[in-house]
Amino acid sequence: MAEKSKFIEFVDEALEKSQETALSSLFFTYQGIPYPVTMCTFETFQALDTFEARGDDIVLASYPKCGSNWILHIVSELVFAVSKKKYEYPEFPVLECGDSEKYQRMKKFPSPRILTTHLHYDKLPGSIFKNKAKILVIFRNPKDTAVSFFHFHNDVPDIPSYSSWDEFFGEFMKGQVSWGSYFDFAINWNKHLDDDNVKFILYEDLKENLTAEIKQIAEFFGFSLTEEQIGTISAKSTFQAMRAKSQDTHGAVGPFLFRKGEVGDWKNLFSETQNQEMDEKFKKSLAGTSLGAKLKYESYCQG
Numbered sequence: 001m002a003e004k005s006k007f008i009e010f011v012d013e014a015l016e017k018s019q020e021t022a023l024s025s026l027f028f029t030y031q032g033i034p035y036p037v038t039m040c041t042f043e044t045f046q047a048l049d050t051f052e053a054r055g056d057d058i059v060l061a062s063y064p065k066c067g068s069n070w071i072l073h074i075v076s077e078l079v080f081a082v083s084k085k086k087y088e089y090p091e092f093p094v095l096e097c098g099d100s101e102k103y104q105r106m107k108k109f110p111s112p113r114i115l116t117t118h119l120h121y122d123k124l125p126g127s128i129f130k131n132k133a134k135i136l137v138i139f140r141n142p143k144d145t146a147v148s149f150f151h152f153h154n155d156v157p158d159i160p161s162y163s164s165w166d167e168f169f170g171e172f173m174k175g176q177v178s179w180g181s182y183f184d185f186a187i188n189w190n191k192h193l194d195d196d197n198v199k200f201i202l203y204e205d206l207k208e209n210l211t212a213e214i215k216q217i218a219e220f221f222g223f224s225l226t227e228e229q230i231g232t233i234s235a236k237s238t239f240q241a242m243r244a245k246s247q248d249t250h251g252a253v254g255p256f257l258f259r260k261g262e263v264g265d266w267k268n269l270f271s272e273t274q275n276q277e278m279d280e281k282f283k284k285s286l287a288g289t290s291l292g293a294k295l296k297y298e299s300y301c302q303g
């Protein structure tokens with residue numbers, strides 16, 4: 001049997017810890033943001049300051065459930081296409097997850113290193129900016145994000161469940177979920193989406209025109225690929241293709257992580273009152289901002 005990847009090894013350990021963790025003790029707070037004790041530690045956050053980014057690191061930033069694994073797959077395939085070397089994850093790719101020694105080990109990893117993160121913009125290690133690593137940030141509409149987050153908790157047998165969608169919705173709106181508030185995350189990123197070395201993409205655009213978006217991602221990272229190569233990567237990056245392989249790539253959690261992959265699933269769970277509450281929150285926090293426009297809220301969250 002093939003050796004377990006670092007990715008699956010880490011996920012399996014987190015699931016094991018989750019079995020013994022009640023929802024009420026799932027989170028610890030670091031610098032005002034709740035994180036799951038099953039994946040993050042205080043010591044690792046302290047050690048994060050020692051992380052030395054490189055100019056050729058590839059940083060993939062997102063709030064949970066916005067398509068992090070999707071862009072990780074796409075970018076890994078792009079790296080593979082240009083280097084002809086399969087990108088192996090020497091560590092669990094989420095920068096802030098794992099033991100506190102990981103940043104020392106990472107010093108030895110060859111470039112380009114692909115790092116994913118759910119950290120809010122102002123919590124990212126300063127060396128990422130100082131050394132001008134490129135950051136691809138993916139956003140998804142907040143209603144589908146919340147629904148995906150809820151299902152992940154309640155569908156994966158070992159992860160602590162909420163008593164109901166209504167309970168989860170309340171916690172999501174308060175930002176009392178892993179990696180904190182979607183809206184704070186968005187507000188934090190809003191001013192930086194047009195910064196040098198930052199590229200914004202929208203889950204819904206990726207869904208609508210995968211090939212064109214992959215081309216743009218390749219251009220952003222300076223990867224030169226033929227139309228044919230882009231087409232091949234696009235075919236391998238559809239929801240169906242990724243879900244079919246999810247057990248091999250992500251272990252037991254795979255089929256739960258690649259759950260539905262649709263736009264508009266929120267219509268199956270949101271009540272009218274919840275719709276109004278989120279629309280109001282969006283209006284107060286993001287409407288009229290650059291990110292607010294980029295999210296195309298009216299198209300994806302209303303009607």
Ligand SMILES: Nc1ncnc2c1ncn2[C@@H]1O[C@H](COP(=O)(O)OS(=O)(=O)O)[C@@H](OP(=O)(O)O)[C@H]1O
Binds near residue numbers: 068147239240257
């Ligand atoms: N290829 C492709 N096409 C469309 N949608 C996709 C794809 N890959 C992942 N996904 C969907 O992304 C959701 C999981 O998001 P993340 O990978 O960010 O999750 S995590 O925060 O890292 O756990 C989760 O959304 P839901 O299906 O709505 O739950 C995944 O299905």
